Amino acid sequence: MSAGTASRLEESAAGSDDALLEVRDLSVTLGRTPALAGVDLTAEAGTWLAVVGPNGAGKSTLLRAIAALVPGRGLRGTVRLAGQDAARMPARERARWIAFAPQVPLVPEAMSAREYVMLGRTPHRALLAAPRSADHDAVVHALGRLDLEPLADRALRTLSGGERQRAVLARALAQQPRLLLLDEPTASLDLGHAQQVLELVDTLRRDEGLTVLSSLHDLVLAGQYADRIVLLTRGRVVADGAPAEVLTAPALAEHYGVSAEVETGPGGVRVHPVRPAPAVTRRDGSS
C-alpha cells in the first residue's frame, strides 16, 4: 500500500464517524461511453440521500455501481460502507449491508408475496439451507411493516402496482440491510401511491435505523423527503447539500432547463414548475 493510499484511508476513516456510505472519485465507463466521472458523495447513517438530475445524468448507473452491479473493468474509485471497502467484500456479506430495489423489478408473477419476501433472507443463510426461525420472523416482521399480511399468500401477479412496490420494499427490509438503495421507487406509481410509498420508506428509515439512498426524478418529492440532495448532470455532481441549497431556481434552470419557482415551507422545499413567460425565449437545456 502506498503512503498516499494510507493517508487517504486515515483521512476518510477520520472524517467519517457517521458516514455509512462514502463514495470517492467514482467513475464508470459503460462500453466506451463515460457514464459517471469523479463522483463523490457521503450518506450519514440514518439519513435519506436523494440523487436527482435530468434524464441520462447517470442516476441509475450511480446506484448500480454502489450495489456492485457495474462490471469491474469499467469502474474506478471506491465505495466504502462504514469505512470498509465494498469492492473487497464477498457478495453475500455485501448483500447483508445493501438492499437494492431496481426501477423495474422483475417480479416472478406466480410466486406468493411471502415466498418473494423470503428471498430477502438469502444472504443470511447458506444458499441450499432451509429457512430458520429467525428467517421466518424477519419475513413476518417485514410483511407486517408494509401491511402485506392479508396478501401474504396471494400470487404477486394478483397484486396492484402499489402493493407490488410494497412487496419489493418488504423483501428489501427482510434482507435487514443498513443501506437501502431505491432506484426511482415511485416511477410506476400515481401521485397518491408515490406519496404512500415514500412515507413508508421514511417510517422504515426512522424505525429500523436504515440509511436510504434513492434516485428520484420528481423534484417535488425529492425536496420533501430527502435530508440531502445530490444533483447529477452528465455524470458529474454539480451540487450537493440540503434541499434548499441544491434546489434553487437558477440551478434548476441551468441543469434541467426548467422554469420553476422554489419556496421553502414546513414540509420541506417545494418546487413549482411555472410556464415561462411568452416574452422569454425558450430554453433548450444546452446552456
Add this chain to the structure above:
Amino acid sequence: MDLVRQRRLVALGVTGALLLAALLAAVSIGAVALAPSGVLASVLHRVGVQAGNPLSPMESGILFDLRLPRVVLAALVGGMLAVAGASYQGVFRNPLADPYLLGAAAGAGLGATVVIAYSPNGSGPAGLPVLPVAAFAGALTGVSLSYALGAVAARHGGGSATLLLAGVAVTAFLTAIQTVVQQANSDSLRQVYSWILGQLGAGHWDEVRLVLPYMAFSTGVLLISGRALDVLSVGDDEAITLGVHPRRVRFVVLLAASLGTASAVSVSGLIGFVGLVIPHVVRRLAGSSYRTVLPVSLLAGAAFLVLADLVARTVLSPAELPIGVVTAFVGAPFFAALLRVGGGSS
C-alpha cells in the same frame, strides 16, 4: 401454517401415488396380462419379503426380463426430461425453454444418424453399444458448443438470452450436418426417423444400468438447486444483490441438466413434449417455487412417460407407436384443456 409447504407435500404425495399406480399398471398390462397382486407379491419376494402368491416362473420372466426394465427406463427418462426441462426454464426464466434447447437434441440426432448410417450393426469396440454412446456424446457436444459460443458472446454484453441464441445457431448448424449425412445414406432413413421419434422398445436392464449413474447425479444436483433457481427468478441483478452468483448457478444447473438430458436421449431418442409441458402442468397445479416444481416434475414426468409408453405398445399391438407421437398426441390436448381451465379460474 405455510401454504407453500403444504401444497408441496400434497403434490409430492399425489404424484408419488400416481407414479406407483402407473408403474403397476404398465407392468401388468400387455400381450400376457399379469395379475397386479401377483406382480406385487413377486416384487416383494425379490427383495426378501414373503407375501401373497407370486407369479409363475414364466410370468415372472416376463415381468423381470421384459416389462420391468422397459417400464423403469420409461420412468427414468420421463422424470429426467421433466426435471431437466423445469431447470432449463428456471435458468433462462423462459417458459418455452426445454431440455433440447441448447443443441442437445440436434447433437444427439447427429451422433445417432452417423452411427446408423455408417455402422448399421451397431456394436463397437469392447462391446460398447455404439448408438447410445454416440447420441450421448453428440448431445454433450451440442450443449458445450452452445455454451462456449454463448460465453464468448456474453463478454460483449448480453446474459442468458445470448446463450439461447447460441443454442439456436448450434442447433441449426448440427441439424444441417445431420441432414446431409441422412441424405447421403437414404437407405437408413427409416431407422434414423424412428430414432428421432423416440423409442423405448429395446429397454433392457443394460440400458438402465448404463444411464442410471448419470441420471442419479444429475437429478441430485438439480433437486438441491431449487432455492438457487427461486432466487434467479427475480433477475440477475437482484440475485447479485442478494449475494448469489447467477452465472455460477446457471453453469452448474445447465451442466447437470444437460448431462441428464444426454443420458435420457441416448437410450430413448428424441421424446418431445415431456420436458416442456410437465413442468408447466406442475406449476399450474402445485405452485411455482422451484423447490416444488423440480421434485414434483420428476415424479409427474416419470408417471407420464410410463403411461405414454403403455399406450404406445398396446394401442396397435403387436405393432408399436413411436412414443414421441404418443406424448404429443395425448399431452397436447390435455395441456390445452389445462390452459383453458387455468385461464378461466385465475
